[in-house]
Amino acid sequence: MCKLQLSSFISMNLADKEYLSSLEKEVIGNYVYFFSPLDKEYLSHFKDTIETLEELKKYKSWYQRIFDSKKLSEAKRIYKEEIDTIVKKISDLHKEQREEERLLYSKKTKMDKYWQLRKEIESMPQYGIWRQAVLQKFGRKCAVCGSTENLEVDHRYKSFYAITKEYGITNKVQAYGCAELWDIDNGAPLCKTHHDQTPSSRKYLQTNQKTI
Ligand SMILES: [Zn+2]
Incomplete structure (x- = not known):
């Protein structure tokens, strides 16, 4: 119950802020805790084990960064794979075209030489x-x-x-x-x-x- 409210604080949306302003607050150690009357009772029993607001915030921000960077690297990997596939396709296509051109050119050169020789012989x-x-x-x-x-x-x-x-x-x-x-x-x-x-x-x- 208390944890839920602490987590809500981290996300800091407007509803949470309004809710927090209606709560009692208390300084425990270096941190400020917000709590409802029920939370107060909960904290009094578990205050030594509960994570501090700052720790939760840090953890969440750290986790979010890892999560984002994982998502980003995965997206980069997929993107790179797609690009590599396209580049390979284009390169294969160019290779085929070059081979076709080479064959056509070689046939043409061969025929040009033949007709030239024939012309010379006929003279x-x-x-x-x-x-x-x-x-x-x-x-x-x-x-x-x-x-x-x-x-x-x-x-x-x-x-x-x-x-x-x-x-x-x-x-x-x-x-x-x-x-x-x-x-x-x-x-x-x-x-x-x-x-x-x-x-x-x-x-x-x-x-x-x-x-x-
Ligand atoms: Zn005839």
Whole structure:
């Protein structure tokens, strides 16, 4: 009963203050005690064991600080965990994007190199000789529709790319020494329309967004 009133004093809300002002007070040792007539009787029996107001206040304030700091550190821990998770997700995403970009770049570089090499090989006199021989063999007509317009010469059974890849051709001299590249039986004239429909043509690859 007495303790309850002492605790109420610590919380010091308005109702308590009003209540305290209506109570008797007495100085015991270094402390001032407030009490009701019933408390007075209680104190007279237990005054040696009861906690002082100051001790209760200190304890409560100490406990509150510990409690608050525990709550704060727990909140910080949870917050840090959440931040770490988000940071990790972002970093994983960036990693995936970098890997995708690297692959795309490597494919693009590879294809750019291929088209450059092909252009160089097609400018060789040897290419012109092979081309003319193929055209002559087929009577200068598209092997599919017989058209004589816009003729191109196709590497028929084994594509230009497949041959350069198989023999590891990276320059004109290597191309010059490769018999399969200049095999007349592996060539056929096609009009542009039909050449564009062959799977290894530049047009076909670009339309289908593929790389060889
Ligand atoms: Zn044709």
